[in-house]
Amino acid sequence: MLTASPLARRAAELSASFPAPHFPAELEPGVIALDSGFASPQLLPDLSRFAVAALTRHREESLQYSAPQGHPALRAWLARYMNEDGCRLEPQNVLIVNGAKHGLDLICRLLLDEGDAIVVSAPTYFSAIPIFRSFGAEFIEIGHDEHGLAVDELERVLEQRAALRQPWPKFVYLVADFHNPTGVAMARTRREALVACAQRHGIAIVEDNPYRRVRFEGESLPTLKAFERVGEVLHVGTFSKLIAPGLRIGWIAARADWIARLMQLKSDGGSNPLIQRMVLDFCSSEHFSAHVERVQCAYREHRDRMVAALRSHLPELSMDVPHGGYYLWLTLPPGVDGDELARGAAQAGVNLIAGSRFYASGGRQVSPCNHIRLSYSFASPDQIEQGIRRLADVYRKQLAA
Amino acid sequence: MLTASPLARRAAELSASFPAPHFPAELEPGVIALDSGFASPQLLPDLSRFAVAALTRHREESLQYSAPQGHPALRAWLARYMNEDGCRLEPQNVLIVNGAKHGLDLICRLLLDEGDAIVVSAPTYFSAIPIFRSFGAEFIEIGHDEHGLAVDELERVLEQRAALRQPWPKFVYLVADFHNPTGVAMARTRREALVACAQRHGIAIVEDNPYRRVRFEGESLPTLKAFERVGEVLHVGTFSKLIAPGLRIGWIAARADWIARLMQLKSDGGSNPLIQRMVLDFCSSEHFSAHVERVQCAYREHRDRMVAALRSHLPELSMDVPHGGYYLWLTLPPGVDGDELARGAAQAGVNLIAGSRFYASGGRQVSPCNHIRLSYSFASPDQIEQGIRRLADVYRKQLAA
Numbered sequence A, B: 001m002l003t004a005s006p007l008a009r010r011a012a013e014l015s016a017s018f019p020a021p022h023f024p025a026e027l028e029p030g031v032i033a034l035d036s037g038f039a040s041p042q043l044l045p046d047l048s049r050f051a052v053a054a055l056t057r058h059r060e061e062s063l064q065y066s067a068p069q070g071h072p073a074l075r076a077w078l079a080r081y082m083n084e085d086g087c088r089l090e091p092q093n094v095l096i097v098n099g100a101k102h103g104l105d106l107i108c109r110l111l112l113d114e115g116d117a118i119v120v121s122a123p124t125y126f127s128a129i130p131i132f133r134s135f136g137a138e139f140i141e142i143g144h145d146e147h148g149l150a151v152d153e154l155e156r157v158l159e160q161r162a163a164l165r166q167p168w169p170k171f172v173y174l175v176a177d178f179h180n181p182t183g184v185a186m187a188r189t190r191r192e193a194l195v196a197c198a199q200r201h202g203i204a205i206v207e208d209n210p211y212r213r214v215r216f217e218g219e220s221l222p223t224l225k226a227f228e229r230v231g232e233v234l235h236v237g238t239f240s241k242l243i244a245p246g247l248r249i250g251w252i253a254a255r256a257d258w259i260a261r262l263m264q265l266k267s268d269g270g271s272n273p274l275i276q277r278m279v280l281d282f283c284s285s286e287h288f289s290a291h292v293e294r295v296q297c298a299y300r301e302h303r304d305r306m307v308a309a310l311r312s313h314l315p316e317l318s319m320d321v322p323h324g325g326y327y328l329w330l331t332l333p334p335g336v337d338g339d340e341l342a343r344g345a346a347q348a349g350v351n352l353i354a355g356s357r358f359y360a361s362g363g364r365q366v367s368p369c370n371h372i373r374l375s376y377s378f379a380s381p382d383q384i385e386q387g388i389r390r391l392a393d394v395y396r397k398q399l400a401a
Helices: A006-017 A048-056 A059-063 A072-083 A100-111 A128-134 A151-163 A188-201 A256-265 A273-284 A287-313 A338-347 A381-400 B006-017 B048-056 B059-063 B072-083 B100-111 B128-134 B151-163 B188-201 B256-264 B273-284 B287-313 B338-347 B381-400
Strands: A094-097 A117-122 A138-145 A171-174 A204-208 A233-238 A250-253 A327-331 A371-375 B094-097 B117-122 B138-145 B171-174 B204-208 B233-238 B250-253 B327-331 B371-375
Touching: A006 A128, A006 B100, A006 B256, A048 A059, A048 A273, A048 B048, A059 A273, A072 A094, A072 A233, A072 A250, A072 A273, A094 A100, A094 A256, A100 A128, A100 A204, A100 A233, A100 A250, A100 A256, A100 B006, A117 A128, A128 A138, A138 A151, A151 A188, A171 A188, A188 A204, A256 B006, A273 A287, A273 B273, A287 A327, A287 A381, A338 A371, A338 A381, B006 B128, B048 B059, B048 B273, B059 B273, B072 B094, B072 B233, B072 B250, B072 B273, B094 B100, B094 B256, B100 B128, B100 B204, B100 B233, B100 B250, B100 B256, B117 B128, B128 B138, B138 B151, B151 B188, B171 B188, B188 B204, B273 B287, B287 B327, B287 B381, B338 B371, B338 B381
Parallel strands: A117 A138, A117 A171, A171 A204, A204 A233, B117 B138, B117 B171, B171 B204, B204 B233
Antiparallel strands: A094 A250, A233 A250, A327 A371, B094 B250, B233 B250, B327 B371
16 A cells, blocks of 8 residues: 655654643643743734625635735735844745745755755754754754854864764754744844855855734844845745734745745645735734734733733743743753753643753754743633642642752 | 755746736726636625624634634535535534645645656646646646546546556546536546546546536536545535635544644744635625625626627537536637637737636647637626627638738
C-alpha cells in the first residue's frame, strides 16, 4: 500500500516533538491558560459593520477570486504603515499571505534547499522550528541576551564557517520586537550590527514581527527592515496580534523581485478577499488607532498584574520585565527544572510552557531547562494573579521534595 | 547575493508557461470573459447575516486561532453531505483547507517525492499542473473521451511499466464530475473500473470535485470516493463553485490516518474560523438548497444560450453538450489552430483558452491544438451570445485567410 513522502515522515516526527498549544475550547473548567498566544477575549473587536459593508457594497470584490498579490489598497496601506516605522516601501513591495506562518513557509520555499543552514536565536519561536525543519534546514543557534541577538557571536561563527569552507547560512530568522519567548526588544546598536553583518556576507534576514505595536512604554526603534541598505530583509507581518488571530491575514514586505518570486510560489487562488476588505476598512477607519490603544492598555495591565504577582509570590525567580508583547521569560534558580515545573503546574490547573521547548536543537542535544515562558495575553488579570499563586505553590512543593 | 531555491526557479519557469487568467477588474470595457471559472456576479449570495452572527454570537470562535482539522460541526456537515453521495465518512475523515488548490498542495506534500510519476487525464485542469510539477512529478497522460478517463489505456500503461520495472505512479488525479476542461461526467462503469484498477495496484486516486452539484439534468452517479473499498480515494472539495470563490474554504475527505498526516503538514494556524462558521450556518440553513437550485437554473440557462449560439453561428464546430459544470470543450475542424483562434478572439474582445494549455506535457512535446475551452459561468447570457458572434467572425476570417 502507499507510503508517505519523506517530507510527511519528517512532519510526523516533528509533530511528536512540538505538540500544539491548548485551544481555549478544549480547556477543562478552572484551568488557567498561561501557555499560548491567544488574544484576550475582551479585546476582539466588533467587526460586523465591516463584514456587512464588504458583503454588500463590495460583494463582487469580496466573493470572487482575488488577485494573487493581495488587495492593492491594503498593500498601499501596509506600505504606509511600515514607512511610519522608517521603511521605504511601495505597494509592490508587499505580498498578502494567509498569516505569518504561511509567510514563513513561502520564504522557505523561496530560499531553502535541503540541508541549507539558517541562523536562529537560542531560544526562538517554537512554531517556526517545524516549518524550517520540514524544509530540511540545519540550525545555527546564536545566543540571545537582554539586548537581543548576540551579533558578535554570529560574526565569530561566520568566520569559523569561512575558515572551514562551510557554506553561509541562507538567512537569519529573528523576532526583533518583543522576542518570543524572551520579550526582549532588540537594541538599536544590535539592529545596526545585524543588518551590516548580513549585508557584508550576503545573508538574508527574515524579520518576524507580530508584536511591534503591542508596546506598553518606551520608544519604538525602527524595524530591521528600516535599517536595510540593499533589500536584505524579508519582513513578515500579521494582523493576528493587533486585531484578531482568526483573521488569518498577514504580509511579507520585501524587494519587488523577491515578491514576484514569492507570488509564483503562492498557488492558492488569492488570500481571502472578504477578510482583506474588512481589514482594509477597519485599519483605514478611526476605530483602528483607538483599538491599538485599547490593546496596549489592556495588555499593559495584564503584564503589570503578572509582574506584581511574581514579585509577591515568587520573588526568587529572575525576570526582565518586557516593554511589550505577550510573554514573560523566567529564569529558574539552579536545581529547579522547567519541564518538571511545567508538568506540575499543569496538574495544578495552570498551563505554561517549559523553556526547553524553544530551542531549535531540542531533542538532539540537551536544551537549557532552567526557564519557563508565561503568556499574559489570554487570561484575565484575576486569572493571572490566581495562576501565579498556583505556580508558586507547585514551585515550593517541588523545591521541598 | 542570494539565489533562489531550485523550487523557486522551477516555479518561475512554470509561471511563464501557465499565465494566470484575467481578473474581472482587469478587463478592458466591452471585453467578454469566456476564459475563466469566476462565478456569475448575480449568483453571489448575500452572506451578511451569517457574517454578523459569526462576528457577534460566535465572536470568540470566529476571531481566535482555530483547530487545525477545522470546525467539528462543519466537518460533520461535510461528512453527511458526502454520505448523501454514497460515501461512508465520519467527521474525522474530513480536513478543512484553504480552498481546493491548498488541498492538492497538501496531498502532494503527503505523497510525492521528487521524480515520482502521477497519472493525469489528457487534457486536464491546468491550474493543477504547476502544483504537481513544483513537487517534481513526472506525468503519465491517459486519454479522456466522452465517458471519462480511458481506464483500459491506463491498465495497458501500467502493464508496460511493470514489464519495464518502472515504479508505479503515486496517484491518479481526476475531475470525475463535469471534468475541466471537457465537461464530461465519468460513466459508472469507468468509475468502477478506475477504482478497481487503483486498488489492485495500490495506487491512490485524487478526486478533485468542485462542480458536482452544478448539474443541470440527468442522474448523479456516486463519487469515486463512494466506490472505494480500502480508502484509496482522497477527495478534494470546495465551496468555490457552489457558494463563492472568495470564501477560500475547501476540504479533503480521506482515511483517518491520512487526514492525521495531512494535518501535520498544514502548519498554518487553522483555516479561517470566521468563514468556516459562515459556511456552516449558511449550509445548515434553508437558504442552502434554494441557493444550489438557483445556481443550477442560472448556469443551465448560460449553457443553453452558449450551445444555441454555437449551433446557430458556428455549426461546423463539434461539441458534446455538458450536463453540468462551467465549461464547453470544442473540437475544431482540421486546419484550424486553437491557439491562433484564441489570440484572434482576444483581439476581437472575447477571451477564451486554447485547448493546448490543458495538457500536462505542454511545452515539452506538442499538445493537441484543435480544441478551445469556453466558460459560460461568468458572462451573462447576452454577453455569451455576443461573445460567440465575435468568435464566429474571427473563425471565418481565419478560415478565409
